[in-house]
Amino acid sequence: MRTQLSLEELRAAVAGPVLSPSDGGFAEEVSAFNRSAVHTPDVVVGVTSEADVVEAVRFAVANELSVRMQATGHGAESAIADGLLITTRRLDALSIDPETRIARIGAGVRWSAVLDAAESLGLTAIVGASGNVGAVGYTLGGGLGPLSRSHGFSSDYARGFTLVIADGSIVNANAEENIDLFWALRGGKGGFGVVTEMQFELVPLTELYAGSIFFDAPNIETVLRSWIDWSATADDQVTTSVAILRLPDFDAIPEPLRGRTLLNLRFAFPGGAAEGERLAAPLRGLAPAIIDTIGVLPTSKVGLIHNDPTEPGPGWVTGGLLSDIDQDFATELLAKIGHEQPVPLIVVELRHLGARTFIDVPEGSAVGGRASGYTLTIVGVPDPGLFAEVLPAVAGQLTSAIAPWISPETTINFAGDGSDAEQFRLAWTPEVHDRLAAIRGRWDPRRLFAYGPVAG
Numbered sequence: 001m002r003t004q005l006s007l008e009e010l011r012a013a014v015a016g017p018v019l020s021p022s023d024g025g026f027a028e029e030v031s032a033f034n035r036s037a038v039h040t041p042d043v044v045v046g047v048t049s050e051a052d053v054v055e056a057v058r059f060a061v062a063n064e065l066s067v068r069m070q071a072t073g074h075g076a077e078s079a080i081a082d083g084l085l086i087t088t089r090r091l092d093a094l095s096i097d098p099e100t101r102i103a104r105i106g107a108g109v110r111w112s113a114v115l116d117a118a119e120s121l122g123l124t125a126i127v128g129a130s131g132n133v134g135a136v137g138y139t140l141g142g143g144l145g146p147l148s149r150s151h152g153f154s155s156d157y158a159r160g161f162t163l164v165i166a167d168g169s170i171v172n173a174n175a176e177e178n179i180d181l182f183w184a185l186r187g188g189k190g191g192f193g194v195v196t197e198m199q200f201e202l203v204p205l206t207e208l209y210a211g212s213i214f215f216d217a218p219n220i221e222t223v224l225r226s227w228i229d230w231s232a233t234a235d236d237q238v239t240t241s242v243a244i245l246r247l248p249d250f251d252a253i254p255e256p257l258r259g260r261t262l263l264n265l266r267f268a269f270p271g272g273a274a275e276g277e278r279l280a281a282p283l284r285g286l287a288p289a290i291i292d293t294i295g296v297l298p299t300s301k302v303g304l305i306h307n308d309p310t311e312p313g314p315g316w317v318t319g320g321l322l323s324d325i326d327q328d329f330a331t332e333l334l335a336k337i338g339h340e341q342p343v344p345l346i347v348v349e350l351r352h353l354g355a356r357t358f359i360d361v362p363e364g365s366a367v368g369g370r371a372s373g374y375t376l377t378i379v380g381v382p383d384p385g386l387f388a389e390v391l392p393a394v395a396g397q398l399t400s401a402i403a404p405w406i407s408p409e410t411t412i413n414f415a416g417d418g419s420d421a422e423q424f425r426l427a428w429t430p431e432v433h434d435r436l437a438a439i440r441g442r443w444d445p446r447r448l449f450a451y452g453p454v455a456g
Ligand SMILES: Cc1cc2nc3c(=O)[nH]c(=O)nc-3n(C[C@H](O)[C@H](O)[C@H](O)COP(=O)(O)OP(=O)(O)OC[C@H]3O[C@@H](n4cnc5c(N)ncnc54)[C@H](O)[C@@H]3O)c2cc1C
Pocket: 033, 069, 070, 071, 072, 073, 074, 075, 076, 088, 107, 127, 128, 129, 130, 132, 133, 134, 135, 136, 137, 138, 140, 141, 142, 143, 144, 145, 146, 189, 190, 193, 194, 195, 196, 308, 309, 413, 414
């Protein structure tokens, strides 16, 4: 029988804050980017070092509490209501070896910090749409960003992880040590341990030819249909996406876009302006632009391609991957969410995959979605009153209409609610899903690290 430990003992053992729900500072410590996920774990530990993580894990084992991790809360889809939450934002160490191009990235580091530090060395990281997202949580799920066709999944660049496992010991997982765990951590996301540091290979690149074009509502259909045809033969070095936006009438949104329904076409080419201009020309010619920002862009500003929100707020997002799309798909999509439809969705986005995303790393990795051609993301109006029923119903009608194009295999960062058993299962091929479950069983036999659907 385990001996229970008191919160006082834990407080004495760790340098960071240890808070229960009645303590001052608890709400701030647990708060997530998605403000609608209001966490109330039994205890939160704001770890400041690997040693703090070890103590927190030992406390959880002794007190039979499940363990979860939060860096930024960008992945917070539902509220955590029990157990021990480890917040990692204080694990903010970051160093780069310019010779090997390996960045050592602490569990609390956001991509923006990596991009800034890398750029000054003539390097960059293959990241997602938003620099605000945590590097470790994102990469554990694979990670598809604005350079995914030219450079693949972000997890393809992970070279190793250091983590605290369920027995409180510290292990490394890389191409030489604990190879099964390394395979799982590149896309298998959670249920293995607390990652304290990721070793990540940077690429030599400081400038892109990239940005986005906003097209007005009457041009949405023409641009969407033309982009679908264009994307079928797009250059492997070019990554594009389209998003039908219903922008609110907020001061934070530039005046020509505020309160309008638009199509935003994003373009990224990791090369020079002359070649980039040539590659972007067919898209620029599709219709008159309201705004066109495509041009030379420093890699540290990659977040300006998608312009994702940076301020926390309530959020409702779902999505998945699509195998392929065609004009019949466009017809179904526009019938549901074309500019004349009064739907409470602020973003419906399609990202073009393929080229490098189709190619696994030589030693193999767990990431789901290699075979899919496009992503689908549906973001609801940020009104929590709509989250329980209205938005799931609207999104459900859309996904039913486009069911023939939905890929049988998604990827966990785009799978919506990972606590939903069906969405969780589909985030990998059946073989990979089962291999991940077996590896979780080996590394965490008592399921200390709560992850995935409750009965999964
Ligand atoms: C605005 C926005 C833009 C996004 N853009 C993209 C995109 O372009 N491409 C893409 O692929 N995804 C994207 N995502 C999804 C995002 O990658 C995932 O939500 C990711 O999990 C966020 O990681 P985080 O650490 O910031 O979030 P958190 O909510 O802090 O963590 C999410 C999960 O990551 C795991 N995790 C975090 N830290 C650790 C750790 N130290 N050890 C073990 N597990 C850990 C845990 O399972 C945790 O529940 C976006 C999300 C948002 C909200």
